[in-house]
Amino acid sequence: MTDLYTSCATAPVRSPVWGRSAVQAAVAGLTALLLSGCAGLAATTTDVQPTAQVPAAWPTANAASAPVTASASLPVWSDYFADPALRQLIDIAIAQNRDLRVSLLNIEQARAQLGSRRADQLPTVNVSVSGSRSPSTNGTINSSYSGGLLVSSYELDFWGRVSSLSDQALAQYLATQEGARTAQISLISTVAQSWLNLLADEELLALSQQTLVSRVDGLRLNKLRFDNGAASELELRQAESLTEAARVTLAQQQRQRAQDENALVLLLGQPLPAALRSQLTQARLTQLRLPELPLALPSEVLAQRPDIRQAEQQLAAANANIGAARAAFFPSITLTAGVGSASGALDNLFKSGFWGYTLAPQLLLPIFDAGRNQAGLDSAKAGREIALAQYDKAIQSAFREVADALAGRDTLGEQLRAQTAQADAEVLRQRLTELRYKNGAASLLDSLDAQRSLFSAQQAVVQARLAYWNNQITLYKTLGGGAPTATH
Numbered sequence: 001m002t003d004l005y006t007s008c009a010t011a012p013v014r015s016p017v018w019g020r021s022a023v024q025a026a027v028a029g030l031t032a033l034l035l036s037g038c039a040g041l042a043a044t045t046t047d048v049q050p051t052a053q054v055p056a057a058w059p060t061a062n063a064a065s066a067p068v069t070a071s072a073s074l075p076v077w078s079d080y081f082a083d084p085a086l087r088q089l090i091d092i093a094i095a096q097n098r099d100l101r102v103s104l105l106n107i108e109q110a111r112a113q114l115g116s117r118r119a120d121q122l123p124t125v126n127v128s129v130s131g132s133r134s135p136s137t138n139g140t141i142n143s144s145y146s147g148g149l150l151v152s153s154y155e156l157d158f159w160g161r162v163s164s165l166s167d168q169a170l171a172q173y174l175a176t177q178e179g180a181r182t183a184q185i186s187l188i189s190t191v192a193q194s195w196l197n198l199l200a201d202e203e204l205l206a207l208s209q210q211t212l213v214s215r216v217d218g219l220r221l222n223k224l225r226f227d228n229g230a231a232s233e234l235e236l237r238q239a240e241s242l243t244e245a246a247r248v249t250l251a252q253q254q255r256q257r258a259q260d261e262n263a264l265v266l267l268l269g270q271p272l273p274a275a276l277r278s279q280l281t282q283a284r285l286t287q288l289r290l291p292e293l294p295l296a297l298p299s300e301v302l303a304q305r306p307d308i309r310q311a312e313q314q315l316a317a318a319n320a321n322i323g324a325a326r327a328a329f330f331p332s333i334t335l336t337a338g339v340g341s342a343s344g345a346l347d348n349l350f351k352s353g354f355w356g357y358t359l360a361p362q363l364l365l366p367i368f369d370a371g372r373n374q375a376g377l378d379s380a381k382a383g384r385e386i387a388l389a390q391y392d393k394a395i396q397s398a399f400r401e402v403a404d405a406l407a408g409r410d411t412l413g414e415q416l417r418a419q420t421a422q423a424d425a426e427v428l429r430q431r432l433t434e435l436r437y438k439n440g441a442a443s444l445l446d447s448l449d450a451q452r453s454l455f456s457a458q459q460a461v462v463q464a465r466l467a468y469w470n471n472q473i474t475l476y477k478t479l480g481g482g483a484p485t486a487t488h
Contacts, residue, residue, distance in 0.1 A: 054298050058406055060063070073294065074304075074481040077188050085279050089268065093191045096269030100187050103180040110173040117169035120162050123154040128338065148340010159412065161327030164320045171317035171401055178310035185306065185345060188475040193470050194264040200466040201257040202280050204459060208253045208400050211455050212246040217266040218451075221242045222444070224378060235444040242448050246455075284329045285465045290472050295406075302398055302482040311387070311394040318380070318387035325380040329371045331365040398478070405475035419464040423457040430454045 074080075081087055092098065129147040136142050157163055222239040225231035265271055303309050339357040366373060433450040436442035476482065 077482040103183040159327040159330040164323035168320035175313035178306040181306035186480040208250040311391040315407040318384040401478040408471035
């Protein structure tokens, strides 16, 4: 992009020759306006640099569980998600997801716009053939034909307006590429989390069905004891309440299971394959294995996140737009030229016609535009400030996302271990309470309370395990994992 400050500073300054000629006065005035424009605009050509600050280290609660390496390299998604079913789902989503397809089409559109802007830097050459016939005063018909090559209104880019627009289009194109990579990372992680949600739904659904069967059997036994006078109506009603609560939970799990599958189908862009559907009842969250992720310094993580690079390119596009807006204050020089032949007869146009050329340069200097150019420059500057604020926010948001995922890694693992230990304790408690109840040492209320606590603890284990693995996937995403090396 042409540096306006350099152009203005190095422009030769000549003392105007004052005379009586109006032409000399006009030239002198034009020169003064041009140089004053350079002087007024040169002071504002410095680009604004990002000022966002982030800490030099991650605020992890347990530093030993999050070692920082000098140079961290994340595995590609096909290596990170080693489960064959999950890899198949991700492949389907990358090929069929409509949102990702829109992102890729946005790249094609930006590439076409970049080609159009670059074409403006070269003259457009056309073949032109024209003819006219008109009657003369003596009653004859005058014929005139011309043909040749024509260059019309080609702008000589002295002030860098056209090249600035080309730079802007290039930055926008690169930004759309990074946007597509961001969309792919988000899609991969969302598909993985949706599949884990389905696995958790299946486990919770099986647990709810098993619990309902057990409580229906218990209710039948309590109804028999009540009919024979061995149990009170209070005990019977409490058993009924516990059974209906299990039915409520089962209905909720069935609804959640259907909704989670619908969400996954939307991400895939097609129905769930039958082979993968059959694996849902066999796979378990306990079988999932994901590699340990190396953790880099904040600056390295931010450098490899495509959303940060996208914001950076958008800032570059805004800076280039300011260069184009400033160039509007300077004279625009356009050139129209042609070379060809002219003849009074069409059949002799390119044989014995008259050959010649035309050259018509035009210079336009804005004098009064009611503030249009200044408004355009102010708008471009405001756009740059917006892009700068968005860039700063993208950096800060990225740091927060990684810090949150690290906090989850430090705490969710401990939560899962404690939740599992609690569920194991509830299993023993329920067995001991049931044994005491059968031997008359505990009441039915104690037995029902133990069953309720066990069911809640078992559900909490599945949910804690789901939260742990979902957080691992989120950490992989926030560190910039899953991005392709190139976007097609």
